[in-house]
Amino acid sequence: MRILFLTCVLALLCAAPAFGAADVCVECHAKTTPKIVSDWKNSAHSGVGTDCATCHGSEHTTAEDSHEAALATPETCRQCHPQRVEEFSNGKHALGWKSYKAMPTTHWQPMTLRTGLQGCSGCHKIGLKSEEELQELREAGSTYGAGSCDSCHTRHLFSKKEAQSPQACRTCHMGMDHPQWEMYSSSKHGVRYKLVQEGSLPEDAAAPTCQTCHMEGGDHAVMTGWGFLGVRLPMPDDEEWAEDRATVLKGLGVLDPQGNPTDRLEVVKQAKVARLTEEAFRKEREEMVKVCSQCHQESYARAELRRGDDMIRIADDLLAESIRVVAGLYEDGILKKPDSYKYAYPDLLTFHDAPTEIETRLWLMFLKHRMRTFQGAFHINPDYALWYGWSEMVRDNNYIEQRAEELRRRARVDKLLEQ
Missing domain, CATH: 1.20.850.10 (Hydroxylamine Oxidoreductase; Chain A, domain 2)
Structure with a gap:
């Protein structure tokens, strides 16, 4: 029994980040990016000990070496959420980047529209990317969306409740070519859910969201x-x-x-x-x-x-x-x-x-x-x-x-x- 106990303790120590590492990150980022820190502190990750180094590695320790911080990708999330990442990989969202690049005139667009948040790429970055494509984003200086999962679970809170809300889908599924938000929110389904949100209808009223119909049971293979x-x-x-x-x-x-x-x-x-x-x-x-x-x-x-x-x-x-x-x-x-x-x-x-x-x-x-x-x-x-x-x-x-x-x-x- 004593040997088993010592083995478990040793395993936990090996898996845990270096003592005080998270404190060092928080101390600095509380000054430079305070909302990132407050989001992380309010997240489920913080509650279970998932700290900065878990997702970004431990190479970045000073303001001068910020480029050493690892880029979080779906493979980072897979360490703890293998089922959801596998489901996501089999759905259409995972193909968003490929379908965007497959459009015949994508490469004619100004670079800002192709790499930043100003054009189609701002939403299509939810798609999975190869290591070569990730490197292209790094070199272009715009790594937003590389994580894919953070398109719906906004970092660094990564809220499940946020991603379950139809408003999370609104940021992309709206506008000229796919106004699903406008259609849903003004339909009977959307109006009833709005009434549930504001308390005019009971929480268990029949009021489907985007996720109810397209992600039944939390299945990410949309x-x-x-x-x-x-x-x-x-x-x-x-x-x-x-x-x-x-x-x-x-x-x-x-x-x-x-x-x-x-x-x-x-x-x-x-x-x-x-x-x-x-x-x-x-x-x-x-x-x-x-x-x-x-x-x-x-x-x-x-x-x-x-x-x-x-x-x-x-x-x-x-x-x-x-x-x-x-x-x-x-x-x-x-x-x-x-x-x-x-x-x-x-x-x-x-x-x-x-x-x-x-x-x-x-x-x-x-x-x-x-x-x-x-x-x-x-x-x-x-x-x-x-x-x-x-x-x-x-x-x-x-x-x-x-x-x-x-x-x-x-x-x-x-x-x-x-x-």
Whole structure:
């Protein structure tokens, strides 16, 4: 028994940081970064003895060697939270950095937007990164987001309660191309949760949060049925929808003009921004039905999700029609196809780098209004689905068709003047 006791004591001493190490860090940082210290003192980490050296190492001891402080990454968190880090690694958030870098014109953006907090990278840094990518961030002098976990569990408090609040999701899931916060917070779900937060409804009232639906039981492997792009394989049995979806896939550069897969399909696979098998889609759909059935009858849940699918079908019809109009302008030489476009279709993933007014209107139709059409439906917000989504797509389509006719008319006039 005595030997066992001594063994346990020795193990604890070996695992513990050097005596007084945390006190040294706190003494200095209480002056230089006091809120970091107060956050850590209020954290669960502080209560269980996880100190600065646990995450940042012990090489940094003076103001002159601050660069020696180790950069915390998900692997740092894995030491104590292996299950959650493994779940996170299998979810779409872990792919945020890869999907950002996969966009065809990311490298055209100003460096500040690519490495700092001013552009897409500010949110997409939640994704896992290779050691080479981490080194690039170090050299750029912007290591924010390298830890990934701290995107939701803000350092150095790393609060579980904060990460469980829908407001934690708001910092990224809002704005032009994915206004989930705006849709959720003004939906019946979001309004009821707000009433719970302010005490107007009891704490156990049915009031789902983002985490209720997308992180059931705390599962960090976040994934959705349709994926960010709102496209999936195999093609639907409905021939008209299948043709429209093929056109959308051509606009995304996943299929070439003849309908054959391109090398970009592999990028979409790796980034998991679309479900590419029926099994993958059904897995996510059934998990969502299970969640919805906690508050609703299963038949009602399935019916509402099918209505969301129908909104994608309706949106695809409008978007495909506009894509074909612009592609026709390329084919007839009315509109010059950008040299950066690999195929004879407008590239929806060029975003704001679209070179002309009509092409800009097309990517806005895809990224802003189509997203609102189907995301509004799945977030149970009819106003977003209708007025901010489908109605705007109708206006986009009208504009693109009218503008295309003007361009064709001008081309005919120019040709007559040349004769």
